[in-house]
Amino acid sequence: MKVDYRKKMLSVLTGLFITGFAFLGCGNGTVPSPEEPGETTTSDVDLYVTTANQSLLFKKIPLSFSTKDNMSPFTIQMNPSEVFQEMDGFGAAMTGSSCYNLLKMTAKDRAKLLKETFDPKDGMGYSYIRISIGASDFSLSEYTYCDNQGIENFALQSEDKNYVIPVLKEILAINPNVKILASPWTCPKWMKVNNLTEKKPFDSWTSGQLNPDYYQDYATYFVKYIQAMKAEGINIASMTIQNEPLNRGNSVSLYMTWQEQRDFIKTALGPAFRKAGINTKIIIFDHNYNYDDIADQKDYPINIYKDADAAQYIDGAGFHAYGGDKAELLDVHNANPEKNLYFTEMSIGEWNYSFAGDLMWNMAEVCIGTINNWTKAVIVWNFMLDKNRGPNRPGGCTTCYGAIDINLDYKTMTKNSHYYTISHLAKVIKPGAKRIGTTGYKVNGLYYAAFLNTDGSYAVVLQNDTNSAMNITLSDGKHSFAYSVPAKAVASYKWNK
Incomplete structure (x- = not known):
């Protein structure tokens, strides 16, 4: 009842603003409406707004600093x-499928899309991508x-050479500072066993476990991969040990407990990286918040951090939001505040998807939600899939959508909710920014995070997940300004001190 009362009061107050009392908190008495930004020709604040009903899609709205003292509650x-x-x-994942679809576009169309997405000045400024x-x-x-068995047979394959690497090079030509996170779905099959007791060869792409007898070879595999990509002009900034290590069922997968990751890192991978002079960050786990409800795998990262010999090589842990x-x-951060956190995957798909519903859920839970719980990066799943949700592998996800879905003419595109939620982050929060504290107005359904960029500018990403507009004022102590954030909308702000 208390929550309903507050929502009712908020609705009443908002109605008062709309009908003429908007002077509260707007300083100069002018609050551009969402659909009609007004006649302002100069802008002190970069403001971008997306609404769940798609009446505004990353609409840039001019906004000026108030010229009067801020009195808004x-x-x-x-x-x-x-x-x-x-x-x-x-950012998003540049899977083999995403890169294949991008390269089916005309060079002109692809260049336009990649510039719109990755250009840090004139585009959305995507700054982190994931590859397999x-x-x-x-x-x-x-x-x-x-x-082919034997680590001496290591070589990059045609899919990478023909699709992934060419797309990465085009992206890096637009934004050389884009970071790349790499994750394996499986080790080579000849390194797999059915379990660690019987250790029988396991000739399957799906499931199996890494044979400890091949720890050194698998560490060399990672070293060779990072070196081979560097020779192509591509720096791997970070890597996870295994995508979804507790998921045996994916079409390409490997089961890897926290005990196995701990032992592999401290006895093989960490020393191999150190010997080879590799600075790629090692990220553990890369799976769901609830550890797939496997009792002895709870607190997966925390358990690994308890081993100092392993922890010395580890930068942090990655998480997905498919469970838990x-x-x-926050629990993992509080246990080991010196270790970093990354959000590394979330997909959308045929399961209950709507633009409006996911825009709100994804912004509150994955974007603002994980950032306010200490993540340094937010990466969603496929950047681009075709209208048939592919190409995909049988036994994997055949119902996923991309951040962008493209028709089979490889020209007509639909930008889904993920494209916009990541854009709202990347456009105003630049690499190296620090999340900072805030004080003041809080109410159910209002979510936000604030940042100080390296150039001294402020950034705020804010979500109104209520059914009424909210007239919100932001202040840095020197400047203040107000905007009536539409119902069910996301607003990103950036301004100089």
Whole structure:
């Protein structure tokens, strides 16, 4: 009843603003309506708005600083003296399927889309992408870089050379500072066993476990991969040990407990990286908040961190949101605040998808939600799939959508909710930004996070997940400004001190 009362009061107050009392918190008495930004020709604030009903899709709206003292009770105040994590970036996965679809476009259309997405000045400024080490369930075939037994047979494969690497090079030509996270879905099949007791060969792309007898070879595999990509001009900034290590059922998969990751890192991978002078960050786990409800795998990262010999090589842990709650991020952070957190995958698909519903859920849970629980990066799943949700591998996800879906003419596109939620982050929060504290107005259904960029500018990403517009004022102590954020909408702000 208390929540309903507050929502009712908020609705009443909002109605008062709309009918003429908008002077509260707007300073100069002018609040551009969502559909009619007004006649302002100069803008002190870069403001971008997307609504769940798609009446506004990343609409840029001019907004000026107030010329009067701020008296609004609906003010969010920046507090740059309270500093949290440094941000690395935001983006999507360039799977083999995504790259295949991009290369089916005309060179002109693809260049236009990639510039709109990755250009840090004139585009959305996507700054972090994920790729697979070998095949994923969104590849054109199943493969690793060493399918013939013997680590001396390592070599990059045609799918990478023909699709993934060319697309990465085009992206890096637009934004050389884009970071790349690489994740394997499986080790080479000849390194697999059925279990660690019987250790029988396991000739399958799906499931199996890494034979400890091949720990050194598998560490060399990662070293060779990073070196081979560097020779192509592509720096792997970070890598996870295994995508979804507790998921035996994906079309390309490997089961890997926290005990196995711990032992592999401390006895093989960490020392191999150190010997080879590799600075690629090692990220553990890369799976769901709830550890797939496997009792002895709870607190997967925390258990690994308890081993100092392994922990010394590890930068942090990655998480997905297909099970459990984002509160797990805070628990992991509090247990080991010196280790970083990354959000590495979330997909949309045929399961109950709507643009409006996912825009709101994804922004609250994955974007603002994980950032306010200490993640340094937010990366969603496929950047682009075709209208048939592919290409995909049988046994993997055959119902997923991309951040962008493209028709089979490879020209007509639909930008889905994920494209816009990541854009709202990447456009205003630049790599190296620090999340900062805020004080002031809070109410159910209002979510936000604030940042100080390396150039001294402020950034705020804010979500109104209520059914009424909210007239919100932002203030940094020197400047203040107001905007009536539409119902069910996301607003991103950036301004100089």
